[in-house]
Amino acid sequence: MKKFERIYQDLEAKIKSGIYPTSTLLPSENELTKIYDVSRGTIRQSLDMLEKHGYINKQQGKGNIVLNHAAYTFPISGIKSYKEIAQEYQFSVETKVILNKRIKVPAFILEVIDIDPDEEFIHLIRVRYIHDKVEIIDHDLIRASVIPEIPDDVANNSIYEYFEDDLGLTISYAHKEFFAEKATELDQDYFEINADDFVITVNSFVYLNDTTFFQFTASRHRLETFKFQEIARR
Amino acid sequence: MKKFERIYQDLEAKIKSGIYPTSTLLPSENELTKIYDVSRGTIRQSLDMLEKHGYINKQQGKGNIVLNHAAYTFPISGIKSYKEIAQEYQFSVETKVILNKRIKVPAFILEVIDIDPDEEFIHLIRVRYIHDKVEIIDHDLIRASVIPEIPDDVANNSIYEYFEDDLGLTISYAHKEFFAEKATELDQDYFEINADDFVITVNSFVYLNDTTFFQFTASRHRLETFKFQEIARR
DNA sequence: ATAGATTTGTCCGTATGTATG
């Protein structure tokens, strides 16, 4: 592992365990170079990660202050699979696959992404149960020229693990948007709501490391339980 | 201005104007050091900013690929004032102040933030009209020990300009969350909706550079027009 | 399949600028 990652994890652990308590200063960058026996640039890389993840606030002339915000959750921000989130927050989860078939590329994708109109996609619909209640309905559209098929046992587990570990793909970034919209019939059936109720839709356009588009996901959430958190910086 | 900021802005302008077109590579870091006559570290700082703002994708061994995503909007992400957003997207905006008075610190803030129960806050309610329609209702709770009062002409303009330019405060970061909830009576009146309708609430806890909490904002948006976008990285 | 060239990533050391107390 890289030095700055190792140091980041060490500092993160020490903040979490209270060795560096909230609203106190971390050791100065100079002291940290001595503690870890690395250059100041390396320390600064680790501190930048800590800041990005909300653990500290940097202040020129003063020091790096430990915050207590990092405990907050980031369930939607970033690119994480449902399985990763479930493991982090340890809630009981069940997934039911209700569709897994090849289709022609949908029109709305053709409008946004420049691809061959004859390309095929895999359409996957999965219903997520948390505490025996349907909380999320995931629609995945996966580019078949990149991933020819999704075995059913993979669909029931983590398609991201399959992409990254088995197929060796590198997922790089996603363009996400979310908003509220009227419930579809499928939403009504599974969420047990009415036609004039709303759901929250999280749309993601996911890209590989070489910038090829390979997946669109629409996650539909109950209004009452959806929540998004982030730390924004000026 | 700092060198890396100047270079960032120059590259951003060249990407926007098409001098560096989408899906081509930027000049290599080595070439850029010659173009701008700075060190490679400085160039890399500028490139990191470009990546963070979604203009490029970095690939070790290959280069920095120009993306076409940066045109997308970021109306909620980050800390921006309503005025700044309105200016960027050039929509016609009107603000109406419907409350501006001092109150005791509300209970829900005491629960989350560790402050004196006798402290006072300024409660500001402002209604935002876009194209002559109410789109946003902003509730601001501003810590009176930091900002004793908000003159009415400031409330009608930008309170952030007032904080930063006139009072010399430095806003550092905010903890944000958003979710859907039932419309209050005020929502119903101004949005002209019903009691069982929902609105989107964006809550922000805003902190100064020295980590003192100084403002809470609840922005209430219409369900139909609310939209959030971001670029997430794995 | 391999070797070499190119490009970005990591790391080091040093110097100077700027904000804080």
Place this chain on the structure above:
DNA sequence: GCATACATACGGACAAATCTA
């Protein structure tokens, strides 16, 4: 004014990924 701490910038070295001949 002074010491301390973070911010910016420079230059050099090697590692890792990518592409090409």
